[in-house]
Amino acid sequence: MTEKNMPLWEVFIRSRTGLSHRHAGSLHAPDAEMALQNARDVYTRRGEGLSIWVVPSSAITASDPADKDTLFEPTASKVYRHPTFYEVPEEVGHM
Amino acid sequence: MYAQALNVAEQATHDDPEKLARFQARIDAEEKIEPNDWMPEGYRRTLVRQVSQHAHSEIVGMLPEGNWITRAPSLKRKAALLAKVQDEGGHGLYLYSAAETLGVSREELVEQLHSGKAKYSSIFNYPTPSWADMGMIGWLVDGAAIMNQIPLCRTSFGPYARAMIRICKEESFHQRQGYEIVMTLARGTPAQKKMAQESLNRWWWPALMMFGPSDAASQHSDQNMKWKIKRFSNDALRQKFIDATVPQGHFLGLTFPDPDLKFNEATGHWDHGEIDWAEFNRVVKGEGPCNRERIKARIKAHEDGAWVREAALAFAAKRAARKAAAKIAAE
């Protein structure tokens, strides 16, 4: 194959609901401005977004699946981080 | 295509049995498999093949309906059809992206389509000579696709499942717009009714073939079910489609081109006649009415666009170089 690959971009969209930008998918584009416009045309055809981020896929550093236990297992035992760990008398009401 | 699938399954047995068992346990626990996770070579290959074929089908599928965009009989229909065909392009794009997470580039996948190495859904090798075909494709072809696609939202490979969720959400209007077209024709003039019936006669059997060979003949299904790439058998999905669709057609006063089609009180299902598998195999092999022209149209679009992609990349490189030079000059 002689054709040069068009760079891959990851697209993040912030929706109307006010939540943070969320990964929507990816696309190919020659540069950042085109990636932004393409993201608008590809991922917001139904009024899904209010803001778009595009990031070159190559710029993302991902955790290694093999590190899953090392990275995420230790938090499982920290029950005191969750609200249900603490007792509040019923009379006090919702807290 | 199906012989290839058998080879892939054999390949899978060379994987480390311990890893394989752990992998299967994750699948059984309904965990999603992500691109960087360990996976059997057979699983990877099956997925690349299935997801890319799915993507190719969306892209080639733009052509038979695209044939009517400029001739849609009202502005409302024109806008809806254009939006639908555009969606299919978007869906192809999401699926190519999902396949790319497995380490194949879109360029490679497109090359496989153009060289004939990769297949796409055979339904798109049938022509669309009449406007009624736009209705029939939406009602039957998208209807059949939805039967396949809803279970795929829970498929074991994460990126594929996520793409399918987005696709299913967006496609919800596709089948309805098709049925509405058919309904308008069925309630229209005698010429319009005739147009609808004639189109149903052409599309019914190819639509049933979309679910693939009967379970008895499809030997690669077992492994795919075990890996939860596929979650229902071909025949089960086909039956579900027939049961849903036949009453919808009767409601419009249309007849299905199958003299053996009748409701079975005992099973609660519609029994149907024998599918012409010789035709199915012929079209899969490349001898359908439009196979050659569909691929040629794709190759032409790709080749005609080569200079555009080249120019955009050249500009991006120049701009990056200018920026770098300006930075050096400023320092």
Next chain:
Amino acid sequence: MEAPLFTYTLRLADNALVLGHRLSEWCGHGPMLEEDLALANMALDCIGQARNFYTYAGEMEGKGRSEDDLAYLRDCADFTNILLVERPRGDFAFTILRQFLYSAFMHPFFEQLSASKDERLAAIAAKAEKEMAYHLRHSAEWVIRLGDGTEGSAARLSEALADLWPFTGEMFEVDAAERALIEAGVAVDPASIRPLWLETVDRVFADALITRPKDVWMQSGGRRGEHSEHLGHLLADLQFMQRAYPGSVW
């Protein structure tokens, strides 16, 4: 003699429909998948604008003509679009440069029309203005990339410019009926758009390393129903079903 406001609205509708039709011809044949979707979005915007203008024109006329009657049941001589939009789609350079030249005019045009004393026109224009802003942004970026891309792409862009430029003059034409609407604060005076349009064109062309042609004869006629050979073929496609099955509901 038709009512001036009807003619004015119909011209806006015809421009949008014919250009939308040309853009829609790309669907499934774009240079890359992402751009295929972008072209379809622009086509959908134009078709949407056409529907709004036709509906308004039909109501204003008061003869019960619907958007589809106006789009599907008039012949070439009754169409009032400018010649620019009926040119065949050509290659991607042609399509994108036409979109640029057109939206560089239509964006400020709709911006002004959204202040029209005619409320319906103003409302349609307010929506269309945002759409054209995006068409302008997208097409301008492409014009720059094609002009400053490769030798081949620059040559194609120059060729397209030579083909398209003689059709840009018609955007600025005004007839007597329109003059009255302009004076009444209903219509936009295209002369007021000209400096803005030239500024946009020159700015983008500078980045695209091309210059606008000087002193060429400007083609004209579409607004009066005098069309090229191409519109008839476009209408043959567009109107086929309505002509073959008259009076049917679709």
